[in-house]
Amino acid sequence: xxxxxxxxxxxxxxxxxxxxxxxxxxxxxxxxxxxxxxxxxxxxxxxxxxxxxxxxxxxxxxxxxxxxxxxxxxxxxxxxxxxxxxxxxxxxxxxxxxxxxxxxxxxxxxxxxxxxxxxxxxxxxxxxxxxxxxxxxxxxxxxxxxxxxxxxxxxxxxxxxxxxxxxxxxxxxx
Ligand code: GUN
Numbered sequence: 001x002x003x004x005x006x007x008x009x010x011x012x013x014x015x016x017x018x019x020x021x022x023x024x025x026x027x028x029x030x031x032x033x034x035x036x037x038x039x040x041x042x043x044x045x046x047x048x049x050x051x052x053x054x055x056x057x058x059x060x061x062x063x064x065x066x067x068x069x070x071x072x073x074x075x076x077x078x079x080x081x082x083x084x085x086x087x088x089x090x091x092x093x094x095x096x097x098x099x100x101x102x103x104x105x106x107x108x109x110x111x112x113x114x115x116x117x118x119x120x121x122x123x124x125x126x127x128x129x130x131x132x133x134x135x136x137x138x139x140x141x142x143x144x145x146x147x148x149x150x151x152x153x154x155x156x157x158x159x160x161x162x163x164x165x166x167x168x169x170x171x172x173x174x
Pocket of ligand 1: 068069070084087120122123157
């Protein structure tokens, strides 16, 4: 899809196509549609980023809370979004050893207990060992720094999903 085709989408179609660029937050696509036309894919990515940056801290935390735990309940129940399923599989999180699974569950729990939102990382840029290491390290951060870090990871995830959709027609092909 070229950028002219993106710019020509009515908002219903735009939200259908881009509604999960930010996990379970179609409001981002619905809001960003108003800022068309986009000069390029980069400009569309920047519009998503700017919308997120303009949110109050509670809104940023809300976005983080829309993300499922990595290797968590939704993965086990088969209720992940298509995008998240692909990303978690790519990082090897759908095939954890029992010991890795329990370590991930324990650290995810500690992280959420400490910060009040889930650990978010751009899983497609990591493997499972790296994810476990970062999860344990990031548990020691201050809350504000960790919120900002999580938001930066949301943007990375969104950038890859957007590129996949615009360049290949699928959120997980790039
Ligand atoms: N990284 C990429 N996708 C996801 C996701 O769905 N949840 C979390 N927590 N991190 C991710």
